[in-house]
Amino acid sequence: MSVPIEPLFLMNQTYRKVFPIVHREMHIWKQKAQRIENEECRSQALASLNDKAFHCEGGGIMSLLALKGKRDAIEFIVAYQTISDYLDNLCDRSTSLDPEDFTMLHYAMEDALTVGAVPRDYYQMREDSENHYLSGLVLRCQEVLSRIPNYLLIKDELLFLSKIYCELQIHKHVAEEEREERLQSWFETHRKDFPEMEWFEFSACTGSTLGIFCLVSYALRPDFKPEYAAVIREGYFPYIQGLHILLDYFIDQEEDREEGDLNFCFYYQDPESLFARLQHFVEEADRHTNKLPHSRFHKLINRGLLGVYLSDEKVNNQKKVRMLARKIIRSSGTVSLFFYVNGRAYRSIMKMMPGNIYLKEERI
Structure with missing residues (x-):
């Protein structure tokens, strides 16, 4: 087994060896979410799994770096990303605007990365709560990390x-009039x-989990070197993570x-400025892969981010966004175009598939 460095090999491995495991892991958490007694917590847990499945799919691609540790990496990635998406839903769609509430909820993400940490009462600042789902996700992450030498x-x-x-997450979910300040x-x-960044660009760079997934996947390899830790963090933060989140927004x-939510792309003066800065982030993201082990894989990730996000059906429903997306794809080379076409085809196929995608068998 080797780390993919060509687009076709990467997609082959992703569809055959990553997505089926990701979907099965998500199905496990969906079953647990369905057993949450509190209606609000259950609703937000299920919504995060149903509406944001592509976050786990995208993060799961990083598991290919782990080689034989791929299953452990996916188990961690799905659990940690599910914490992220669930908390985002709780903060976005709740009536609370209390930063202390958001701080308490997000201790779950710190505890999930701290082997041996005892789960807290993450809901203590709000009325709605449950007693097994979020703490279960935290403990699953710890369990995987405890197995990593x-x-x-x-x-x-x-x-x-x-x-x-x-x-x-704490700053951006408070009352609207307080967010920017x-x-x-x-x-x-x-x-x-x-x-060389504006405040909203820095905020975007902090909002990705890709660096965490990359670190965990590499740490599962037998040839991991101590110096890789800082190299990976500096490689992914800020620019690769910033590109990821700016595309998401x-x-x-x-x-x-429509929802009145904060969006960092709103702060650019015009579409031309937005295009120029996205191009800057693409260039810097590529440059920051140079010191990373398996740099060609990470450059594929950059191009994959462009193709996957810009092929999303949301783009077609927004005229100005669609025009700019096409301009970005045209200027980003054939690899981005490959992932763009592939992303559109994958979404079309998934729409036509009957039954529960989470139960598909992995083909070895």
């Missing part, structure tokens, strides 16, 4: 990436390290306007 070598980097992710003040504490613009 190199866990202590990546722990500090994991907690750094988790900390800034959670800080973003909180995020701008937060950025000022980091500005010296990011001289890019396709969600219409939905976020």
Whole structure:
């Protein structure tokens, strides 16, 4: 088994060796979510699994770096991403605007990365609660990490990436009139390290879990080296993660306007400025792969992000977004175009498939 460095091999491995395991893991958590007694928690848990499945699918691709540890990596990735998506739903769709509530909820993401940490009462600042689903996700993550001999070598980097992710979630879910000021003040504490970014771009860079998934996947390899931990964190944060989240916000613009949600793409002066900065992030993301082991794989991830996000059906429903997406794809080369066409074909096939996709068998 080797790390894919060609588009066709990557997609072959993804469809045959990654997605079926991801879907089965998600089905396990869906069954657990259905048993949540509290109606609000159950509703948000199921919505996060049903509506954001592609987050787990995309994160699962990082497991290919783990080689024989792929199943462990997927188990962790699905559980951790499910925590992220569930908490995002709880914060986005709840009536709470209390930063202390959001802080308490997001301790789950820190505890999930800390082997031996006892799950807390994450719901103590809100009325709706449950007693097995979120703590179960936390313990599943810890269980996988406890099996990784190199866990202590990546722990500090994991907690750094988790900390800034959670800080973003707390600041961006408060009352609308407080969001910008909180995020701008937060950025000022980091500005010296990011001289060429705006506050909303820095916020986007903190909002991805890809760096965490990459660290865990590499740590599962027998040839993991101690110096890889910092190299991977610096390779993925800020630019690869920033590209990931800016694309996520890019396709969600219409939905976020309707819901009144924060969207970092709204802060660009015009479509030309947005296009220029997305291109900048693509170039910097590619440049930051140069020091990473298996750099060609990570460049494929960058191109895959472009193709997968810009092929989303949400793009077709937004005229200005659709026009800009096509411009980005045309300027990003044949590999991005390959992933774009592949993404559209995959979504069309999945729409036509009967039954429960989570029960598909893996073909070895």
